[in-house]
Amino acid sequence: MSEILILNGSARKKGNTRFLINQLNDVLGKKGIESRILHLHELNIKHCRGCFWCYKGFPLRCVQDDDDMNKIYPKIIEADTIVFTSPIYWFNYSGQLKLFIDRLVALHVEGGHKLDGKRFAAIFVYGDTNVEESGVQHAINSIKHLIQYMKGETIGIVHGTANDIGDAEKNTRLVVEVRELANKICDVF
Incomplete structure (x- = not known):
């Protein structure tokens, strides 16, 4: 059975990101x-210490046993497709998502990355109506570089304006694009 891992980078429990995740899941x-x-906001994920303990003979594990990442790594490896979702804060994805991404270093092992060949997608929402001023391009570029580094396949990246709670529901184009992204994800299985 194929599995999709959706990473919710928003702290809002009933926000726009969660609404779009629900559309995807539907x-x-x-x-x-x-x-x-x-x-991610419900998990205890500490910052990467940069000690590279995980590089020194302990791949797929982080020296920090006092947070949740060592329990999450197997779920990441098991997933066929990973979907990054986040609001845009200060011209990039959320700090919660950044902490998570930084900790993926433990999955980089000699001879490759445990995420090589996986499929990826992303959904971003932002407050500005001007794409250039919203900061979403920084997030898109960052995710694209990450996927490229991991030798992954980008299924799609969807983004749109949705600042206040409930805005995503009103953004018909955004909802349609998220549902189309879900269909693209299904098409690869």
């Missing part, structure tokens, strides 16, 4: 695709 569920959501 389509996936109707197609029989299983998904798992990690609400």
